[in-house]
Amino acid sequence: xxxxxxxxxxxxxxxGNAALAAAVSAREQGARRVLALEKAxxxxxxxxxxxxxxxxxxxxxxxxxxxxxxxxxxxDVPGFFAGVEPYPHKLFMADLxxxxxxxxxxxxxxxxxxxxxDSACWMAKQGIEMEPAVSLSAVKVGDTxxxxxxxxxxxxxxxxxxxxxxxxxxxxxxxxxRYDTAAVRLFQDKRxxxxxxxxxxxxxxxxxxxxxxILGCGGFEANPEWRARYxxxxxxxxxxxxxxxxxxxxxxxxxELGALPHGQWTGCHSTPIDANAPPHxxxxxxxxxxxxxxxxxxxxxxxxxxxxxxxxxxxxxxxxKLGGITLNEPGGIGWQIFDAKVLHLLEGxxxxxxxxxxxxxxxxxxxxxxxxxxxxxxxxAYNHAVGxxxxxxxxxxxxxxxxxxxxKSNWAQRLDTPPFVAYPTTGGITFTFGGVxxxxxxxxxxxxxxxxxxxxxxxxxxxxxxxxxxxxxxxxMSGAVFGRLAGAQAxxxx
Ligand SMILES: Cc1cc2nc3c(=O)[nH]c(=O)nc-3n(C[C@H](O)[C@H](O)[C@H](O)COP(=O)(O)OP(=O)(O)OC[C@H]3O[C@@H](n4cnc5c(N)ncnc54)[C@H](O)[C@@H]3O)c2cc1C
Numbered sequence: 001x002x003x004x005x006x007x008x009x010x011x012x013x014x015x016g017n018a019a020l021a022a023a024v025s026a027r028e029q030g031a032r033r034v035l036a037l038e039k040a041x042x043x044x045x046x047x048x049x050x051x052x053x054x055x056x057x058x059x060x061x062x063x064x065x066x067x068x069x070x071x072x073x074x075x076d077v078p079g080f081f082a083g084v085e086p087y088p089h090k091l092f093m094a095d096l097x098x099x100x101x102x103x104x105x106x107x108x109x110x111x112x113x114x115x116x117x118d119s120a121c122w123m124a125k126q127g128i129e130m131e132p133a134v135s136l137s138a139v140k141v142g143d144t145x146x147x148x149x150x151x152x153x154x155x156x157x158x159x160x161x162x163x164x165x166x167x168x169x170x171x172x173x174x175x176x177x178r179y180d181t182a183a184v185r186l187f188q189d190k191r192x193x194x195x196x197x198x199x200x201x202x203x204x205x206x207x208x209x210x211x212x213x214i215l216g217c218g219g220f221e222a223n224p225e226w227r228a229r230y231x232x233x234x235x236x237x238x239x240x241x242x243x244x245x246x247x248x249x250x251x252x253x254x255x256e257l258g259a260l261p262h263g264q265w266t267g268c269h270s271t272p273i274d275a276n277a278p279p280h281x282x283x284x285x286x287x288x289x290x291x292x293x294x295x296x297x298x299x300x301x302x303x304x305x306x307x308x309x310x311x312x313x314x315x316x317x318x319x320x321k322l323g324g325i326t327l328n329e330p331g332g333i334g335w336q337i338f339d340a341k342v343l344h345l346l347e348g349x350x351x352x353x354x355x356x357x358x359x360x361x362x363x364x365x366x367x368x369x370x371x372x373x374x375x376x377x378x379x380x381a382y383n384h385a386v387g388x389x390x391x392x393x394x395x396x397x398x399x400x401x402x403x404x405x406x407x408k409s410n411w412a413q414r415l416d417t418p419p420f421v422a423y424p425t426t427g428g429i430t431f432t433f434g435g436v437x438x439x440x441x442x443x444x445x446x447x448x449x450x451x452x453x454x455x456x457x458x459x460x461x462x463x464x465x466x467x468x469x470x471x472x473x474x475x476x477m478s479g480a481v482f483g484r485l486a487g488a489q490a491x492x493x494x
Contacts (some may be wrong), residue, residue, distance in 0.1 A: 396406025435463025
């Protein structure tokens with residue numbers, strides 16, 4: 001008997017960076033009918049990708065290798081290629097291993113890093129334009145621009161641009177996109193191959209059959225009940241930095257078929273954001289609520305005490321854990337305090353907030369809703385402990401405090417130059433680290449450690465890469481690598 005004719009060659013669940021990379025890749029590899037399901041309405045489409053900074057962490061051997069990605073770079077940043085340090089495979093791997101305490105899945109990490117450059121070039125060929133990530137990654141001192149290692153390129157116009165470019169590319173490639181349509185359940189044929197998706201749209205439920213299904217519908221960051229279940233207190237009350245639609249649906253659907261969970265289910269990416277940020281990502285503010293210049297200041301909690309080594313490392317190696325650390329402080333609040341010496345170094349994003357300001361440190365503390373007596377003692381002790389040396393934000397300058405139980409390891413300068421400012425921050429959740437286990441073909445593995453035929457996953461849904469922390473710009477790169485791979489493999493499977 002002939003197999004029944006499928007409605008679609010490939011159904012991709014989701015419409016963020018990973019899912020649309022998968023859809024475009026499937027079309028490129030010869031899939032004729034490709035459908036992307038987007039749970040959100042058109043006005044809220046694009047998942048976390050829309051809210052992102054568009055930063056892409058890429059391994060490259062020579063600065064010149066970036067030219068195909070950012071051919072116009074020297075127009076925006078004179079001397080760009082001369083100023084960028086190479087970021088070879090082994091450095092990317094060392095960073096990923098260091099920030100995850102060696103817990104990244106070695107095979108997935110190898111895939112991600114080994115294909116990062118090639119996949120970025122592929123994105124560029126598909127029509128994803130890129131630019132130097134000046135406002136995110138560059139520190140300017142005099143005439144010198146220093147880039148954070150490996151995090152040099154971003155999508156043009158950040159996440160908003162990236163998402164818009166992916167939709168344009170997908171439409172141009174003939175991918176059909178159905179908005180307001182949530183995947184609810186996967187179904188399998190008699191041979192246990194995934195044969196389609198039950199969806200819920202404006203007209204109710206509908207079964208859509210396909211030769212292969214790719215899940216690219218994010219983690220469970222926007223689901224307070226799952227956050228409570230897996231991340232525990234106080235994550236159920238965390239602000240969500242991005243989309244409200246990533247509620248773990250894809251993970252649930254895959255695990256209902258017996259998919260193997262993988263990675264750190266108790267972990268997530270979360271960053272220090274404006275304490276007054278809205279409860280979910282704002283389409284216009286996007287990632288501008290981030291507050292990542294803390295290495296240049298002092299961070300205190302509502303008890304007036306320091307709780308984090310602000311200068312442990314460059315921001316891109318600590319920001320993704322500081323959100324959670326802040327959220328776990330009393331009231332979930334951290335005050336970032338700076339003096340006039342470093343105000344020019346604060347990221348432009350600080351302009352979206354309203355700091356407390358005063359001409360003396362004492363007067364500033366008087367304005368803050370925290371334990372003022374303790375805070376004064378904390379700041380005094382900090383100022384007293386600052387060592388001698390030259391402050392240099394372009395390197396780990398070793399300008400550390402001495403004698404504090406909790407040191408500040410780099411960029412420690414006295415708070416002594418008015419005006420003094422303080423920004424209130426909290427921890428906002430970005431995405432969750434727990435996912436499903438995929439193999440080197442992006443196939444989802446079942447509980448017997450063999451692929452579930454016809455089922456692929458990409459993006460945030462891939463578990464195992466991140467643990468406790470994350471190097472900035474890796475989420476989008478992972479989505480592109482595994483999305484492209486899933487699209488090609490799914491198409492090659494029929
Ligand atoms: C504020 C912010 C800034 C960030 N900045 C960066 C950065 O600069 N660089 C970087 O690498 N990463 C960044 N990230 C992380 C990055 O955005 C994510 O890692 C990446 O976008 C994940 O891509 P994805 O395609 O897996 O998921 P998403 O882009 O979130 O897409 C998921 C899609 O699935 C849809 N969906 C969910 N459930 C269903 C369902 N049941 N049926 C149908 N569709 C469904 C959603 O609506 C959405 O379209 C940032 C994230 C945020 C929130």
